[in-house]
Amino acid sequence: MNQNALLLFILCIPYVTYGIEFNYPAVFNFGDSNSDTGDLVAGVGDHLDPPNGQTYFKGPSGRFCDGRLIVDFLMDAMDLPFLNAYLEALGVPSFRKGCNFAAAGSTVLPPTQYSVSPFSFGIQVAQFFRFKSRVLQLQAKSKRFNKYLPDEDYFSTGLYMFDIGQNDLAGAFYSKSFDQVVASIPFVLAEFETGIKKLYDQGARNFWVHNTGPLGCLPQNIAKFGTDPSKLDSLGCVSAHNQAANLFNIQLHVLVTKMQAQYSDANFTHIDIFTIKSNLIANYSKYGFEQPIAACCGYGGLPLNYNSQLACGLTKTINGSSMTTNVCNDTTEYVNWDGIHYTEAANQHIASQILTGKFSDPPFADKMPFLLNLRF
Numbered sequence: 090m091n092q093n094a095l096l097l098f099i100l101c102i103p104y105v106t107y108g109i110e111f112n113y114p115a116v117f118n119f120g121d122s123n124s125d126t127g128d129l130v131a132g133v134g135d136h137l138d139p140p141n142g143q144t145y146f147k148g149p150s151g152r153f154c155d156g157r158l159i160v161d162f163l164m165d166a167m168d169l170p171f172l173n174a175y176l177e178a179l180g181v182p183s184f185r186k187g188c189n190f191a192a193a194g195s196t197v198l199p200p201t202q203y204s205v206s207p208f209s210f211g212i213q214v215a216q217f218f219r220f221k222s223r224v225l226q227l228q229a230k231s232k233r234f235n236k237y238l239p240d241e242d243y244f245s246t247g248l249y250m251f252d253i254g255q256n257d258l259a260g261a262f263y264s265k266s267f268d269q270v271v272a273s274i275p276f277v278l279a280e281f282e283t284g285i286k287k288l289y290d291q292g293a294r295n296f297w298v299h300n301t302g303p304l305g306c307l308p309q310n311i312a313k314f315g316t317d318p319s320k321l322d323s324l325g326c327v328s329a330h331n332q333a334a335n336l337f338n339i340q341l342h343v344l345v346t347k348m349q350a351q352y353s354d355a356n357f358t359h360i361d362i363f364t365i366k367s368n369l370i371a372n373y374s375k376y377g378f379e380q381p382i383a384a385c386c387g388y389g390g391l392p393l394n395y396n397s398q399l400a401c402g403l404t405k406t407i408n409g410s411s412m413t414t415n416v417c418n419d420t421t422e423y424v425n426w427d428g429i430h431y432t433e434a435a436n437q438h439i440a441s442q443i444l445t446g447k448f449s450d451p452p453f454a455d456k457m458p459f460l461l462n463l464r465f
């Protein structure tokens with residue numbers, strides 16, 4: 090079938106109205122750096138240096154990436170604008186089509202003194218409550234806010250997205266044994282369930298939950314926990330971290346299934362990010378990448394190009410000499426951006442895999458016309 094015939098074929102599939110409905114008027118997102126569009130840097134008054142943002146935004150955009158995140162590609166596919174960060178006050182941010190509460194470094198469990206982000210899941214949910222009540226107040230007061238704020242019914246018809254848990258697991262490995270990390274998972278998920286329940290009680294009905302990725306394949310974790318080769322699996326990833334991620338994901342999936350049964354008037358979609366990312370790292374060349382593990386932006390050169398003392402974009406005096414990170418010439422050859430986060434090219438691949446519907450439960454392959462919105 091040539092391309093035109095394929096397009097015609099797709100256009101002729103009658104629009105199916107069962108399954109997941111993608112006509113969301115707004116998206117409310119919760120999470121960590123995997124989907125932070127500027128919240129942490131605005132909230133703690135920090136900044137990200139170039140080359141962050143170089144690929145798409147032509148400068149730092151508050152995202153820990155060279156360009157767009159998975160959530161940006163998903164918004165684009167849903168024909169919605171990129172989400173503004175809740176804590177971004179400048180630039181007349183519009184929240185009409187949703188709001189992003191995700192902040193880099195955030196955990197599900199409440200923050201500790203070592204936390205990068207004070208905006209744990211419970212705080213993000215509280216911020217949402219405050220956002221919602223403020224929106225309703227302002228909308229009642231004057232029509233002129235309508236351009237920037239969601240309508241009341243968007244809170245029940247909008248999509249609530251979640252990608253959080255990675256920092257609970259990865260952070261725990263610094264002070265806990267594997268068994269202790271695994272033992273903490275039910276507490277993390279109990280806190281997650283509490284937040285979801287609060288959102289449900291406030292009228293949220295459409296939930297979209299990402300599971301966590303193969304943490305053991307991140308240069309940050311390999312550099313710290315994988316110096317002994319016996320700790321690594323066949324891909325060069327830290328086995329313990331990936332096992333913990335797997336155990337977290339199994340329990341998360343059980344929880345999402347349970348909540349779907351419990352809240353029968355709501356729709357829960359579970360997305361298996363772990364499988365998509367692992368497949369990308371294992372079969373990188375098939376997807377057009379050249380480096381599955383090494384950071385594009387970092388310090389130290391291959392195999393990891395990662396040094397925990399020197400984050401992407403920084404120049405520092407370390408051990409008496411000035412050191413600066415290097416950045417790869419072609420970010421599309423790299424899966425990993427800065428040792429912790431994925432490149433825009435990888436995020437684009439992951440988003441396109443999500444949109445096949447094959448990694449979601451329930452699957453939404455019957456929504457193929459939706460793919461016509463792809464504008465990568």
Ligand SMILES: *[C@@H]1O[C@H](CO)[C@@H](O)[C@H](O)[C@H]1NC(C)=O
Pocket residue numbers: 107108109110294295354355356
């Ligand atoms: C949930 O999905 C069903 C179809 O599976 C749909 O009829 C219903 O409207 C959806 N519920 C919400 C709250 O969107």
Ligand SMILES: *[C@@H]1O[C@H](CO)[C@@H](O)[C@H](O)[C@H]1NC(C)=O
Pocket residue numbers: 364367368369371372
């Ligand atoms: C890599 O690709 C092969 C062949 O398609 C597949 O069997 C395997 O599961 C993939 N690896 C991962 C980790 O997904």
Ligand SMILES: *[C@@H]1O[C@H](CO)[C@@H](O)[C@H](O)[C@H]1NC(C)=O
Pocket residue numbers: 396398407408412
């Ligand atoms: C600085 O020196 C310490 C001790 O020798 C070493 O462990 C560390 O890796 C050095 N840092 C860099 C960036 O080379």
Ligand SMILES: *[C@@H]1O[C@H](CO)[C@@H](O)[C@H](O)[C@H]1NC(C)=O
Pocket residue numbers: 415416417418
């Ligand atoms: C980038 O390309 C230049 C010129 O081809 C080369 O000298 C340099 O080593 C490359 N840098 C990296 C990080 O690959």
